[in-house]
Amino acid sequence: MIPKTILPGATIGILGGGQLGRMTAMEGKRMGYDIICLDPNPASPCGQVADEQIVADLNDLKAAISMAEKVDVLIYEFENINVQLVETLAKQYYLPQKSRILAITQNRLAEKQQLQKNGFSVVPFRLVSNASELKCGVAELGYPCVLKTVYGGYDGKGQQVLTSDQQLKSIYEMLQSGNQKLVLEKYISFAAEISVIVARKETGEMVTYPVAENIHRENILHLTIVPARISPEIQVAATQIAKQIAAAFQITGLLAVEFFVTDQGLLVNELAPRPHNSGHYTWDACYVSQFEQLIRTVCNLPFGATELLTPVVMVNILGADLPQILKKIPNFQKNTKIHLYGKRNNQDAKRKMGHLIIKTDQPEQIIKEYSKKPELTHDLCL
Numbered sequence: 001m002i003p004k005t006i007l008p009g010a011t012i013g014i015l016g017g018g019q020l021g022r023m024t025a026m027e028g029k030r031m032g033y034d035i036i037c038l039d040p041n042p043a044s045p046c047g048q049v050a051d052e053q054i055v056a057d058l059n060d061l062k063a064a065i066s067m068a069e070k071v072d073v074l075i076y077e078f079e080n081i082n083v084q085l086v087e088t089l090a091k092q093y094y095l096p097q098k099s100r101i102l103a104i105t106q107n108r109l110a111e112k113q114q115l116q117k118n119g120f121s122v123v124p125f126r127l128v129s130n131a132s133e134l135k136c137g138v139a140e141l142g143y144p145c146v147l148k149t150v151y152g153g154y155d156g157k158g159q160q161v162l163t164s165d166q167q168l169k170s171i172y173e174m175l176q177s178g179n180q181k182l183v184l185e186k187y188i189s190f191a192a193e194i195s196v197i198v199a200r201k202e203t204g205e206m207v208t209y210p211v212a213e214n215i216h217r218e219n220i221l222h223l224t225i226v227p228a229r230i231s232p233e234i235q236v237a238a239t240q241i242a243k244q245i246a247a248a249f250q251i252t253g254l255l256a257v258e259f260f261v262t263d264q265g266l267l268v269n270e271l272a273p274r275p276h277n278s279g280h281y282t283w284d285a286c287y288v289s290q291f292e293q294l295i296r297t298v299c300n301l302p303f304g305a306t307e308l309l310t311p312v313v314m315v316n317i318l319g320a321d322l323p324q325i326l327k328k329i330p331n332f333q334k335n336t337k338i339h340l341y342g343k344r345n346n347q348d349a350k351r352k353m354g355h356l357i358i359k360t361d362q363p364e365q366i367i368k369e370y371s372k373k374p375e376l377t378h379d380l381c382l
């Protein structure tokens, strides 16, 4: 199919109403598009800035079709969305991101297998669906290792680090009781975590954003530092691999590729076919943000410039952090900007409420300042 050029004045429909949709909608509005989103939460972050929100479950095909009828192009803003529904919509309406990459990225096992099949290095892993597979997997990969649910994991949810046989009993029981499938991964003592965001058009044209260095706190992204403090060779290699993956999976839209930097080279950790938390810095520190780039890509407009305009650190604000951050605002330095997503309920300590963007060439200071954060009452249980 020849990609359609969709000019401002047209309407973009967003499946999902979270912060990624919100920031995409804000950029879209600035460019002159109308925005409709679909989300069950009537006060969704995206709905607050969109022209219209259809309040319905994301599995509601009728509701999705009613949105599709009103828009010129459909996009999704997160990957845990019903693949069947996206496939059905893509047959009748213009949904250039398509459903195939969703089916892969929703399933940790399929994602790793597909990456391996295409020649990319991933963290050593085993599928675990019963007690004996778990026992064998642990024997082969050794402690510590990381157990992850095949479906539905995000922001560290659905993960558990295993360090001893004592932990296995409860997992055996869980495996026996349900049809939960798990992936067991070797624990990687990485030198750094990095990510690369690629934008790709149906024609195969691509642009990439600068490599981001990511520091996690209890498995949730905490800080992103750009430029990443790693060698130029590793940055070039990561960018190359990210482009090769986007090409291999025929991405239209955005693809974020998360890597572990190890002594043995780069290992791909995870993929996300949408704007990524580690790319929020692009809003303030690049000429064209990841959100605008997504719109340009699906609307078939020319790519915008992606180079870094200023060194930057992004600090995620979780529910547990918000009270302290709000107290700090009157004393913010002029290099600090706040983004809040308009989430009404901040009871969840681990919910992403917003982020700070700090323009600085001294990331160490920011890392120090924001490392003393409240402990998240956290339980890494599956």
Ligand SMILES: Nc1ncnc2c1ncn2[C@@H]1O[C@H](COP(=O)(O)OP(=O)(O)O)[C@@H](O)[C@H]1O
Pocket (backbone or CB within 6 Å): 123, 146, 153, 154, 155, 156, 157, 185, 186, 187, 188, 189, 193, 216, 219, 220, 258, 269, 270
């Ligand atoms: N095998 C592993 N070895 C070491 N750290 C890991 C491993 N898997 C995950 N982590 C840590 O947990 C974070 C979140 O894991 P990830 O697999 O990216 O899941 P998600 O981002 O979907 O929650 C990673 O960015 C990393 O910091």
Ligand SMILES: [Mg+2]
Pocket (backbone or CB within 6 Å): 258, 270
């Ligand atoms: Mg991840």
